[in-house]
Amino acid sequence: MTEEKAKGIARGLTNYGDAAFSKYLRRSFASSMGYSREMLDRPIVGIAQSASGFNNCHRHFPEMIEAVKRGVLAAGALPLDFPTISLGEVFVSPTSLKFRNLMSMDVEEMVRAQPMDSVVLLGGCDKTVPAQLMGAMSANLPAVQLVAGPMSTGRHKDHRLGACTDCRRFWQQFRAGGIDEQEIDQIEGKLAATSGTCAVMGTASTMASLTEAMGMMPAYGAAIPAVSADRLRMAEETGRLAVRLIGSGRTPRSILTQEALDNAVTVLLALGGSTNAVLHLAAIAGRVGLNLDLHRLNRISDRTPVLVDLKPTGAFYMEDLHYAGGIPAVMRELRDVLHLDAPTITGETIGDRIEAAEDWVDRKVIAAAASPIRDTGGLVALYGNLAPNGAILKRSAADPALFEAEARVVVFTSLEDLAARIDDPDLDVAAEDILLLQNAGPTSAAAMPEAGYLPIPKKLARAGVTDMIRISDARMSGTAYGTIVLHVSPDAASGGTIGLVRSGDRIRMSVRNRSLDLLVTDTELAARRAALPARAQTRKRGYDLLYDREVLQAEQGCDFGFLVDLPQD
Numbered sequence: 001m002t003e004e005k006a007k008g009i010a011r012g013l014t015n016y017g018d019a020a021f022s023k024y025l026r027r028s029f030a031s032s033m034g035y036s037r038e039m040l041d042r043p044i045v046g047i048a049q050s051a052s053g054f055n056n057c058h059r060h061f062p063e064m065i066e067a068v069k070r071g072v073l074a075a076g077a078l079p080l081d082f083p084t085i086s087l088g089e090v091f092v093s094p095t096s097l098k099f100r101n102l103m104s105m106d107v108e109e110m111v112r113a114q115p116m117d118s119v120v121l122l123g124g125c126d127k128t129v130p131a132q133l134m135g136a137m138s139a140n141l142p143a144v145q146l147v148a149g150p151m152s153t154g155r156h157k158d159h160r161l162g163a164c165t166d167c168r169r170f171w172q173q174f175r176a177g178g179i180d181e182q183e184i185d186q187i188e189g190k191l192a193a194t195s196g197t198c199a200v201m202g203t204a205s206t207m208a209s210l211t212e213a214m215g216m217m218p219a220y221g222a223a224i225p226a227v228s229a230d231r232l233r234m235a236e237e238t239g240r241l242a243v244r245l246i247g248s249g250r251t252p253r254s255i256l257t258q259e260a261l262d263n264a265v266t267v268l269l270a271l272g273g274s275t276n277a278v279l280h281l282a283a284i285a286g287r288v289g290l291n292l293d294l295h296r297l298n299r300i301s302d303r304t305p306v307l308v309d310l311k312p313t314g315a316f317y318m319e320d321l322h323y324a325g326g327i328p329a330v331m332r333e334l335r336d337v338l339h340l341d342a343p344t345i346t347g348e349t350i351g352d353r354i355e356a357a358e359d360w361v362d363r364k365v366i367a368a369a370a371s372p373i374r375d376t377g378g379l380v381a382l383y384g385n386l387a388p389n390g391a392i393l394k395r396s397a398a399d400p401a402l403f404e405a406e407a408r409v410v411v412f413t414s415l416e417d418l419a420a421r422i423d424d425p426d427l428d429v430a431a432e433d434i435l436l437l438q439n440a441g442p443t444s445a446a447a448m449p450e451a452g453y454l455p456i457p458k459k460l461a462r463a464g465v466t467d468m469i470r471i472s473d474a475r476m477s478g479t480a481y482g483t484i485v486l487h488v489s490p491d492a493a494s495g496g497t498i499g500l501v502r503s504g505d506r507i508r509m510s511v512r513n514r515s516l517d518l519l520v521t522d523t524e525l526a527a528r529r530a531a532l533p534a535r536a537q538t539r540k541r542g543y544d545l546l547y548d549r550e551v552l553q554a555e556q557g558c559d560f561g562f563l564v565d566l567p568q569d
């Protein structure tokens with residue numbers, strides 16, 4: 001640590017005349033906040049915090065920030081929190097993904113622009129942690145991630161309720177006429193029972209877990225419940241750690257190596273985690289010049305068992321994973337397929353953490369590697385003329401009876417078309433058909449919503465159909481399930497083959513062969529492509545313009561082109 005860096009308030013102070021004048025000026029302004037000179041001479045730990053009135057998951061952040069500050073002060077630095085964009089998953093339109101890159105830019109630039117020596121990233125809701133990690137990788141100041149922690153479950157009659165897999169389960173029952181309006185109203189009030197992130201292995205829990213797996217947070221940091229006293233102790237410990245990071249050389253880029261990325265992918269596959277995590281990992285990796293290769297994901301998937309029995313695919317909730325042994329217990333089962341020498345932000349290796357993990361494991365929640373829940377990983381990438389750059393299927397959430405299929409396709413050309421026709425009693429659709437949604441990818445106006453979970457047409461749902469093959473260039477919520485192929489790339493709006501599919505065509509999917517093909521001749525596809533109407537030009541300004549120009553396809557994590565692997569200062 002240089003002399004200047006040891007004096008937090010002094011970092012980067014060359015903007016106002018001579019360096020001594022700058023320091024004097026900044027100290028005098030900081031003094032107006034009531035800090036003593038002793039405090040202002042300490043190194044500074046920034047706390048990038050994403051609480052907002054529009055983010056229920058982050059409701060308890062004031063208490064967590066206080067705990068982080070306690071840790072920072074005790075370790076001899078000065079904590080200064082600052083707000084960034086918050087992305088409350090269900091409150092942001094058209095999609096929170098559209099604004100993830102904007103939040104990452106906010107984090108990166110404010111970490112760079114303000115005088116701090118290390119930073120605690122405090123997030124939790126789906127897109128916030130990826131955005132913070134993307135920003136931190138680019139800024140490359142010592143950083144440690146702290147998350148909200150999962151919601152605790154609620155109760156309805158004898159059902160445990162956790163947002164939001166149970167939301168879908170009960171809504172499906174309501175649509176099929178199994179429960180009435182009064183009961184669905186009661187359930188609505190009980191689904192999200194506490195502060196914290198969605199209670200299942202959705203995107204937020206998956207990203208928290210992968211952050212721990214890649215080494216960017218202390219052991220056990222992912223799964224401690226939001227409302228537990230241990231969550232506050234983790235916040236305090238994170239504050240102390242952020243002080244230890246100053247001058248340690250442990251920067252985000254030194255942690256996220258290819259080995260750490262492989263470890264994160266391995267844990268993703270063992271968790272049966274969210275498909276969204278594939279996008280986010282690709283985007284985070286892209287910031288350090290790494291590529292999340294989907295063929296590599298398939299190879300890792302072939303050797304990684306699913307070990308964790310959480311909803312949406314299993315029986316348990318995130319709080320159960322914590323009490324069952326947490327991510328260290330999962331990683332211990334995976335030790336033969338992990339890079340044990342990968343470094344972590346605490347200075348331990350992943351192998352050290354596994355050694356130190358508690359022995360006791362609840363086998364109902366975390367299976368032994370010798371008797372896994374499934375022999376192969378939760379996700380698989382498919383390729384073919386329908387998805388030349390890949391598509392993702394969460395096979396652990398899908399019906400294996402549908403894995404090898406050739407069927408007629410029923411096409412919906414947009415979200416509006418889907419909404420207008422899916423429940424039409426006259427819709428020409430049968431249980432064995434494939435449903436396909438177009439124009440919901442990253443370059444569409446919809447900006448890749450979680451619309452890939454196409455509802456089962458009402459007339460089929462009422463006849464007892466619970467799953468069908470569904471294909472789109474959209475995403476799916478990490479809390480959803482079904483035989484659903486997502487992230488088809490290139491997307492329809494950028495001219496991908498998926499935009500050329502017509503109702504009545506046939507598609508062949510083979511999970512065994514990792515293939516997804518449209519059974520239409522190249523000549524016919526060329527004719528269809530030639531007949532496509534020109535893309536409507538709507539005048540764009542501001543962020544919409546930037547998004548349109550820069551957004552990349554799914555396999556590059558939908559980051560912006562100009563943010564990928566920027567050279568460091």
Ligand code: FES
Pocket residue numbers: 057088089090124125126196197198202204
């Ligand atoms: Fe915030 Fe689900 S809504 S994690």
Ligand code: MG
Pocket residue numbers: 089126198202203204477478479
């Ligand atoms: Mg979600």
